[in-house]
Ligand code: CA
């Protein structure tokens with residue numbers, strides 16, 4: 255069932271504790287989010303305090319079952335306002351349900367030099383594992399690789415912060431930022447992350463792997479947000495960038511880009527029931543990975559994710575890349591200006607069931623629309639209602655037909671399921687304006 259909803263109505267839904275009955279377009283009859291009893295509702299029923307807001311009923315896969323309320327029911331004693339990494343770490347370890355307000359910019363209190371141990375230097379690492387010396391058939395090992403790993407472990411201990419169940423993390427005002435930190439939502443249920451600018455979670459110690467791909471690759475550990483083994487997670491109205499340290503400015507070593515970042519929002523290891531809405535992902539390479547291994551295991555029947563009204567702004571691949579999951583990708587705005595750096599948008603992986611609907615793709619004139627899909631050993635997806643703008647012209651695009659015309663094997667055209675958990679799918683033509691204006695940090699308060 256599709257239903258056009260005006261943007262203003264959609265935004266109102268996002269701040270209603272109890273959406274109107276008309277929003278119940280899904281087939282499920284389970285209870286909606288928490289009652290406003292514990293919140294600070296105004297007489298109109300709108301929560302003006304973003305810490306008390308919950309995921310609207312039916313708003314994507316995170317609305318399944320018990321829905322996603324985060325820490326909205328926190329007693330006053332479990333409400334924290336943080337503006338340093340240490341305060342954030344302390345609040346994350348405190349009792350739940352809890353609300354953590356982020357005020358201003360949180361950064362790390364250490365530099366790469368603080369983590370370096372065991373005699374690691376990049377210069378020595380490059381000398382030891384130069385393919386001319388080490389070859390290309392085995393991964394690095396020995397004292398310098400051990401020193402790199404030990405240094406990386408020290409960095410991980412400082413910048414990877416675990417997020418537990420029944421937690422809301424929300425930025426205050428328009429300028430909340432978390433820089434150089436990896437939020438790790440691990441084996442948790444019921445988590446909300448909203449209204450934060452996430453920046454540059456750079457790895458000080460990238461690892462060279464000569465066996466990754468035909469020419470080898472530099473790999474890094476940290477995402478801005480990692481969701482693993484968790485359920486009911488709502489990531490909304492955040493901005494993800496590499497700040498002043500973009501991938502495009504990294505050097506080449508051994509002829510390959512020195513990659514210091516991993517994902518912006520990666521959802522893996524059997525995570526399930528996630529809604530990523532109204533975020534801006536900008537100026538980054540590997541953006542959103544859903545499912546990290548082709549090996550069937552914990553991911554089978556999980557990785558159910560809804561990706562809607564996000565702005566994919568000059569990001570290069572994994573928008574998202576999907577394995578296993580039923581993933582509803584609708585009403586997103588893709589801006590792809592540069593054919594020389596763009597890799598692909600939707601990665602169709604093993605047993606994936608992508609349902610791509612009413613998205614707006616704005617491409618530079620040299621960008622090939624057949625590259626919007628990429629075959630990572632998937633077989634089929636549903637794509638409908640998507641539009642393409644090149645120059646000033648907006649036309650419908652059949653993503654699968656365009657892909658199949660120049661690639662073999664062809665993709666099938668049926669993902670095998672039809673999404674019901676959504677609050678209404680907007681006309682694709684409206685998405686460029688609504689998403690470019692209202693996605694990202696600074697829009698909800
Ligand atoms: Ca990752």
Ligand code: CA
Nearest residue numbers: 658659661662
């Ligand atoms: Ca073909």
